[in-house]
Amino acid sequence: MKFVLYSLVMVFSCLSALGQSTETARESQIDSLIALMTLEEKVAMCHAQSKFSSPGVPRLGIPEIWMSDGPHGVRAEINWDNWGYAGWTNDSITAFPALTALASTFNPELSAAYGVAVGEEARYRKKDILLGPGVNIYRTPLNGRNFEYMGEDPYLASQMVVPYIQGVQQNGVAACVKHYALNNQELWRGHINVHVSDRALHEIYLPAFKAAVVEGEAWSIMGAYNQFRGQHCCHNELLLNDILKTDWGFDGVVVTDWGGAHDTKQAAEYGLDIEMGTWTNGLTASKALAYDNYFLASPFLNQIKAGDLSEDLVDDKVRRILRLMYRTNMDATKPLGRVNNAEHHAVARQVGTEGIVLLKNEGDFFPIDPNQKLKIAVIGENATRQMTLGGGSSELKAQFEISPLQGLRERYREAEIVHSMGYASGAPAYGRALPSPYDADSLKAAALAVAKDADVVLFFGGLNKNHYQDCEGGDRLQYGLPFGQDELLHELAAVNANLGLVLISGNAVAMPWLPKVKGVMQGWYLGSMAGYALADVISGDVNPSGKMPFSIPKQLKDNAAHSFGEMSYPGDSIDQYYKEDILVGYRWHDTKKVTPQYAFGYGLSYTDFAVSAIKTDRTKYRLTDEITVSYAVTNTGKTTGAEVVQVYVGKPKSKVNRAKKELKGFDKITVEAGQSATGSLTIPVSDLAYYDEKSSDWKVESGSYVLYIGNASDQIQREIKVQIK
Structure with a gap:
């Protein structure tokens, strides 16, 4: 049988080389393999054999599938049958910025580079499926997992996720888009039953998944833990069978989130293909050696043998699994991959610098001149804390992580930099919050003493990857900053008014101290190169160009x-x-x-930008047309920089409830100081459709629309009316 498989693989490879119909050959080959398998072998391929692998068919030379958590890097090796780390010495990787930072770049080309780099690292580590990216919509700032996603807007998330997927998959690694769908909070995530209208489902919560499948051609997708209309999302008839596999034509593999399956019949009939992690509560406890008892294991096999379930169901699952294999571990042309190389570090650093968002800059507090002999007080635990640790499944074992303090010290050679913690949290611990080992009053007193005599005070605060912060498995308990930071900031401002703040977080926070600080940056979780990226922007070596994705x-x-x-x-x-x-x-x-x-x-x-000469190619359009918007961007300042032109569209006097405006296009343009550049973008008229619940279809209304062109949702430079017929 091994010789038969080897011959089939060689035929497939030859057809690929000759440029013939590889898809037809592959599907024929898959059918031949399925015909050679026993029922037991087919069922075995539909469930896990370890924490992060599913079995192949050794008799036929079909390999195992190996998965790894992402999406910000490849997770360290986990033990075969428990959640402990395996203790390898060769599984350190490059940690890339969190996806909130990637989304804030508004740069799809950079997303492609990110995908290529993380895909190369996954391929080097011999992973077949990378569990990411995540595109759940930012609905509440308390969601502990928002840092893994791409913001609140479905169009932005769609534009950023497609090149990421394509970049990953060109390495012969399947992107596994997650968590499908409506997993917009961690609290009660395993069972909460979400009720949402069809319009909101299709207009807000599904577009990025649809783009990932239809445009990005993702090879796998992960079901969500929660329920939707009474069915768990990992075996949900509407989401998986009707929408994903029928309407969108998804030909890949649906994988459970770990422990996301709950019923054999529903798992068999409602679209699940590979069951992982049953008898685990996310990332902690599990039932050892339980794989044959999974819902898609012995119970599935027995129900097929009893005639309660059709064997066609397992054949469809195996066909999808083999299809994924021919794209990944059974693809003879797949590359070798690379890890921890200079190019990956450069991508991580650029994503970091382009993703940092400058929110406030009173009196040009930023940039801080690196050539002045300043005394800089760096206050805050987040200036030194490792942020690649904790956070749940996206925790990483980075080869190195440059802290903000280290980045500043290497860049500010002329300055005297003094660090004081100011506040402290506990160590990372999944599922529980550990207390700080330090005395809060002593830390505060030390920080105030350091800040009082400084020329500049830089506060590195925000959240961290602990439970009840930016972390899987639990939502935040408060909107304000934790660990006494709000009070500390008020007291720091009282002793030194030259105070700036860098927020390290993946979520919005309350800002009661905002009037008392001169500068604010949203610094995100920036991975291995975090300190260098932050120093690049704080020093002015890089002009910030990030925009808030929520x-x-x-x-x-x-x-x-x-x-x-x-x-x-x-x-x-x-x-x-x-x-x-x-x-x-x-x-x-x-x-x-x-x-x-x-x-x-x-x-x-x-620097400063002026957006002018804004116009459309005409004012009247039909359904099959595209609206072209052109503009000029002038850099009126003294520093080269990049501006993001954003085009929103609204429909006044609509027959259905609508938002005032919705993002339909954006364009990031770099302009030299004192120079101008022109740009344009196109919006298909079909993109102006709303989801009509009566017909269960998309409809474009005739009539007047308004295009809003600006550089933020609340900063619109021009409005243009157009007519749609």
């Missing part, structure tokens, strides 16, 4: 999900209703006139 509300009740009370977020532990419907993020702020602290798409620069 709105920052002034107070929690200003967020749409929270404005409707407990049943909207977090629910009653059984059911939850998305009462804000399609008005998520800036859609809510714009439509309901709720002023945010900082708007979606907002971000300052060290």
Whole structure:
């Protein structure tokens, strides 16, 4: 049999080389392999054999599938049958910035480079499926896992996820897009039953997944833990069979989130292909050596033998699994991969510098001249804390991690830099929050003493990867900064007014101290090159160009999900209703006139830009047309920089409820100081459709539309009316 398989592989490789119909040959080959398998062998391929692998068929030379957590890097090796780390010495990797940072670059080309780099590292580590990227929508700033996702806007997430997937998969590694769908909180994630309208589902929560499948051609997708309309998402008839596999034509593999399967019949019939992690509560306890008892293991086999389930069901699953294998571990042309090389470090650093968002810069506090002999007080635990650790499944074993303090010390050779913790949290621990080992009053007193005599105070605060912070398995408990940071900032401002703040977080936070600080940067979790990327921007070596991928509300009740009370977020532990419907993020702020602290798409620069000559190619369009918007961007300052032109579209007097405007296009343009550059972008008229619940289809209304062109959702330079027929 091995000779038969070897011959089939050689035929497939030859056809690939000759440029013939590899897809037809592959499908024929898959059918031949399935015909050679026993029922037991087929069923075995549909469930795990270890924490991160599923079996092949050794008799036929079909290999195992090996998976690894992502999406910000390849996780360290885990033991075969428990959650302990295996203790390898050769599994350190490059940690890339979190996906919130990637989204804030508004740069799809950089997303492609990110995908290529992380895909190369996964291939080097012999991983067949990388568990990422994540594209769940940012609905509430309390969601502990927002840092793994790409913000609140479905269009932005769609534009950024497609090149990421394509970059990963060119390495012969399957991207596994997660968590499909509506996994927008960690609290009660394993069972909360989400109720959301069809319009909100299709217009807000599914577009990035659809783009990943239809445009990105993702080879695998991960189901979510939660329920949707009474069925768990890992075996959900509407989400998996009807929408994903039928409407979108997905030909890849659906993988459970670990422990996401709950029923053999539903798993068999409602779209699940590989079951992983059953009898685990996420990342901790598990039932050892239970693999034959999985829902898609012996119970599946027995129900097929009894005639309760059709063998066609397992054949379809195996066909999809083999298809993925021919794209990954059974592809004779796949590359070798690379890890921890200079090019990957450069990508991580560039994503970091382009992703950092300058929120406030009173009196040009930033940049801080690296050539002056300054005394700089660096305050905050986040200046030295390792942020690649903790956070849940995206925890990484980085070969190195440059801290913000180290980055500053290497760049500011002329300055005297003194660090004081100021506040402290506990060590990372999944599922529980450990107390700080330090005395809070002593830390505060030391920080104030250091800050009092400094020329400049830089506070590195925000959140971390601990439980109840930016971490899988639990949501945040408060909107304000933890560990006494709000109080500390007020006291620091009282002893030294020359105070700037760098927020290290993946989430919005309350800012009661905002009037008392001169500068604020959103610094994200930036991975291995974090300190260098931050120093690049703080020093002015790189001009910041990041834009917020989500709105920052002034107070929690200003967020749409929270404005409707407990049943909207977090629910009653059984059911939850998305009462804000399609008005998520800036859609809510714009439509309901709720002023945010900082708007979606907002971000300052060290230079000034003027967007002018804004026009459309015409004013009347039909359904099959594209709207072309052209513009000029002039850099009126003294520093080369990049601006993001954003085009939103609204439909006044619509026959259905709509947001005031929705992002439909963006363009990042780099312009030399004192120079101008022109640009244009196109918007297909079909993209202006809304989801009609009566017909279960997309419809474009005729009539007048308004194009809003600016550089943030609340900073619009021009409005243009167009007619659609």
